[in-house]
Amino acid sequence: MISTELPVELDWQDWRSQLKHRITTVEALRHWINLTPAEETAIAQCVGKYRWSITPYYAALMDRDDPTCAIRQQAVPQLDEFRTFAGAEDDPVGDTIYRKTNRVVHKYPDRIILLVTQACAVYCRHCTRKYHTTDVNGTYFEQNEAVSWEPDFAYIEAHPEIRDVLLTGGDPLTYSDEKLEPILARLRQIPHVEIIRIGTRYPVLLPQRITPAFCAMLDRYQPVWLNTHFNHPKEITPEAAAACDRLLRHGVIVQNQTVLLKGINDSLDTMKTLLKDLLKIRVRPYYLYHCDNVTGVSHFATTIAAGREIMRGLQGEITGFAVPQYIITTKLGKIPLTEEWVQANEEGYYLENAYGQTLQLTEHGVST
């Protein structure tokens, strides 16, 4: 008989223990949910193709019997990930086009991203960098994750126009404080780096990672901004709220980037509740991303019209600063999905960025 018991040695409050006991087998997953045959088949098809893993903390938020549960859909593999969609790409936003060193992606004049790692606590099924994080055969790294950081720092030093550095991944908080602190300290030695940003989903997927020691460490390298990624009101738990509170009390501003996901948060009521609940925990809604046409992710994409309808519904209905910017990320950069930048036409949408470059998109936001 298959055991569905929790490992006795799991320490719920310890993030390392949560990571060590991540759920990576059907047998372990059965402790939390009654899997559907389709989910079981999708998990079997992931072998040799896509990683999946779920922290016990995040698994505890899943509905045992409802496969449409918003948490479950984000964490448990689905057969739709293996469908082929027109125009889907491994890197539709062009991170690899703008890659300058193993870790530096320089897409905008005054800011860069640093790809810290490929690893995550949970492999979100909708990840925009699915090829880098979740695809077992994929990576955005030119060499590998372990090579020296000095060429990356040297690039930043040689470009005085870079004033904003975003640590992203994978999830940079998968690294221990001991591995992260030298990176922050080295960045702070570069005089023109004004702000450091961290993109992380740990407050949502494993809030125990946001320890007082971690927050105190960030405070030593201010100004540090942290962008996280709540997609659904169910994710705003007392533990997640406490993690955000710890960051805020250490002077780290926390903002949220939601991805608009079909069947998960593409209703006005759900979005309103999410945004209002974020204000209650003092997290500022920043972006609502249109879902990118990423290989293995396209099934989550709504139409742009559906996203705009939600944005219209929010206007005047909730506190002004609870309303995020609805954004599409393209190879030309991020573009607000407002009439000023994106106009409907016969083929879908015509878009122009701040530098006068143009793109034609389909109704789902796919570049043509």
Ligand code: SF4
């Ligand atoms: S934590 Fe972020 S980078 Fe990692 S799989 Fe989820 S969305 Fe992607």
